[in-house]
Amino acid sequence: MDFTRADFPDGFRFGVATSAYQIEGHQFGGAGQTHWDSFAATPGNVVRFENGAVACDHYHRMDEDLDLIQGLGADVYRFSTSWARVMPEGTGAANAEGLDFYDRLVDGLLARGISPALTLYHWELPQALADKGGWRNADMPDWFADYTETIIGRIGDRIWSAAPINEPWCVGWLSHFDGHHAPGLRDIRATARAMHHVLVSHGRATQVMKAMGVGNLGAVCNMEWATPASDAPEDIAAARRYDAIYNRFFMGGLFKGAYPDDVLEGLEPHLPHGWQDDFPVIQSPLDWVGVNYYTRKRIAAVEGAPWPAYAEAPTEGPTTDMGWEIYPDALCDFLTRTAREYTGDLPLFVTENGMASGAAPDEDRIQYLAEHLMAVRAAVADGAPVAGYFVWSLMDNYEWALGYEKRFGLVHVDFETLARTPKASYHALADWWRR
Numbered sequence: 001m002d003f004t005r006a007d008f009p010d011g012f013r014f015g016v017a018t019s020a021y022q023i024e025g026h027q028f029g030g031a032g033q034t035h036w037d038s039f040a041a042t043p044g045n046v047v048r049f050e051n052g053a054v055a056c057d058h059y060h061r062m063d064e065d066l067d068l069i070q071g072l073g074a075d076v077y078r079f080s081t082s083w084a085r086v087m088p089e090g091t092g093a094a095n096a097e098g099l100d101f102y103d104r105l106v107d108g109l110l111a112r113g114i115s116p117a118l119t120l121y122h123w124e125l126p127q128a129l130a131d132k133g134g135w136r137n138a139d140m141p142d143w144f145a146d147y148t149e150t151i152i153g154r155i156g157d158r159i160w161s162a163a164p165i166n167e168p169w170c171v172g173w174l175s176h177f178d179g180h181h182a183p184g185l186r187d188i189r190a191t192a193r194a195m196h197h198v199l200v201s202h203g204r205a206t207q208v209m210k211a212m213g214v215g216n217l218g219a220v221c222n223m224e225w226a227t228p229a230s231d232a233p234e235d236i237a238a239a240r241r242y243d244a245i246y247n248r249f250f251m252g253g254l255f256k257g258a259y260p261d262d263v264l265e266g267l268e269p270h271l272p273h274g275w276q277d278d279f280p281v282i283q284s285p286l287d288w289v290g291v292n293y294y295t296r297k298r299i300a301a302v303e304g305a306p307w308p309a310y311a312e313a314p315t316e317g318p319t320t321d322m323g324w325e326i327y328p329d330a331l332c333d334f335l336t337r338t339a340r341e342y343t344g345d346l347p348l349f350v351t352e353n354g355m356a357s358g359a360a361p362d363e364d365r366i367q368y369l370a371e372h373l374m375a376v377r378a379a380v381a382d383g384a385p386v387a388g389y390f391v392w393s394l395m396d397n398y399e400w401a402l403g404y405e406k407r408f409g410l411v412h413v414d415f416e417t418l419a420r421t422p423k424a425s426y427h428a429l430a431d432w433w434r435r
């Protein structure tokens with residue numbers, strides 16, 4: 001990989017990302033049931049019904065994993081805490097063992113000179129709250145605020161940054177409209193409520209953390225570029241709707257205090273009463289924004305179908321093991337567009353980027369990362385205030401509905417023995433990150 005740290009702005013931070021349920025081993029340490037456990041146990045939802053019960057057993061191998069992050073020369077480790085590990089019933093009593101675990105994690109990072117970047121929610125909702133309607137329930141912001149207080153009360157004094165919710169689009173749309181992630185609903189009303197409550201919960205947690213003295217607060221949104229499948233005006237409008245639902249809804253809520261008209265067209269009748277009054281909470285000031293970027297889609301209109309009346313057209317160009325098109329240019333476009341239209345001078349981070357590949361050596365991953373790092377450089381050259389880039393992921397892990405089949409890691413994990421082996425991509429990054 002032909003880079004040095006000098007190719008990026010002063011103080012630019014490189015890092016790796018993971019999430020709790022995908023690596024920890026949820027059966028260990030007294031964690032409560034989550035909606036991913038029941039979703040995965042339901043036939044048809046997850047490849048081979050796999051779940052995160054053992055995952056990478058990071059719970060027992062934390063020190064080895066922290067050594068790997070240090071060996072890579074990463075400045076930042078973006079991890080998440082599991083709500084159900086910290087509060088097994090979602091509300092009420094905390095699990096001391098769970099809090100101790102995250103306490104050790106943060107200390108272990110600091111002892112190795114790595115900045116802890118916390119995400120409070122990366123998808124494993126406590127089952128007890130899912131039973132009450134989960135993200136559809138208007139009490140979610142209160143429950144989430146309690147959990148925030150509990151975890152921040154323990155580790156908030158030592159973290160470098162915090163973001164409440166990973167990828168609002170996945171929590172809202174993918175899980176409640178597409179039904180691809182837990183709780184697996186396909187319901188427009190549930191979707192509208194979840195999308196709104198995610199943003200209100202984000203705002204509440206931001207306020208709680210600020211009041212507790214935590215600085216460097218952000219939001220992490222995934223963005224997917226939408227290219228019209230043809231020049232037909234219907235396809236152009238369909239791609240615009242896709243972009244509105246996926247990208248502009250959340251950025252609009254956070255930075256403009258408004259939802260795009262092309263989303264309200266479909267969701268407004270289903271939003272909770274008084275939604276317009278929630279923007280002051282949703283817009284609680286932030287210190288940075290994270291963009292998770294992987295791919296783009298070609299979008300076509302579907303005539304006669306109900307809103308949003310679009311479908312994905314076949315990809316063009318090379319794809320990863322996920323079937324996702326490799327399209328680095330859109331990372332540059334998203335970074336510049338986000339700064340121009342929403343965030344201004346606020347620092348931007350690429351909080352996730354990476355590819356699924358089973359290749360060994362993983363030269364394809366090295367090339368993917370290099371092309372996307374070039375896109376980050378292009379965005380910086382265009383004036384976007386990009387301040388860091390984190391790879392998804394440190395190691396192969398539980399890839400949600402795709403189980404253990406898709407490998408995103410810089411480190412190979414043998415899911416029989418749980419042995420970790422750094423891949424070529426790990427060494428390629430370490431070559432210049434360690435300097």
Ligand code: FCB
Nearest residue numbers: 019166167222392399400
């Ligand atoms: C993102 C998720 C992460 C992982 C990658 C591949 O959407 O945040 O957990 O699944 O995709």
